[in-house]
Structure formats: structure tokens, C-alpha cells
Amino acid sequence: MNLDLQFKIKNDKNLLNYLRQNSNWYKYLNRSPRNFDNFVSEMKEAYKLRPTDKFNNLCEKLDLISSFINVLK
Secondary structure, three states: OOHHHHHHHHHOHHHHHHHHHOOHHHHHHHHOHHHHHHHHHHHHHHOOOOHHHHHHHHHHHHHHHHHHHHHHO
16 A cells, blocks of 8 residues: 555544454555545445435434424424
């Protein structure tokens, strides 16, 4: 794994934790640094950091708030 990739991973806590939990990615990142984009997208999918996940989370929170308001009425 080249130094740039190592610095990117060590500076991002989520990437480092995901790499430790899924050690098979060491092999892929060592073989080809081009796999880094796939690694990041899989990490975002696992930790639900994609924009669609954030939007869904916001919608769920709004539904919860509206249900609380309806109960109080």
C-alpha cells in the first residue's frame, strides 16, 4: 500500500475502523491503489454515510417528531 493511501486511511477514523474490521481490504489495497474508491464506497454503505442514508434518517426523525406532536394533541 502506498504512503498516500496510508495517510488517507489513518486520517479518517471511519476508514481505519472499517479496514480493521474487514481485513480482507488490506490485500486489495496492496495489490492496486485504484481499489480505494471501492473501499470508500463500501465503507460509506456499511456505516450509512451516503447522502441517501442521511436523507432517510432525516425523514425518520421528522416522522417521529410529527407522531409526538399528534400524540400531544
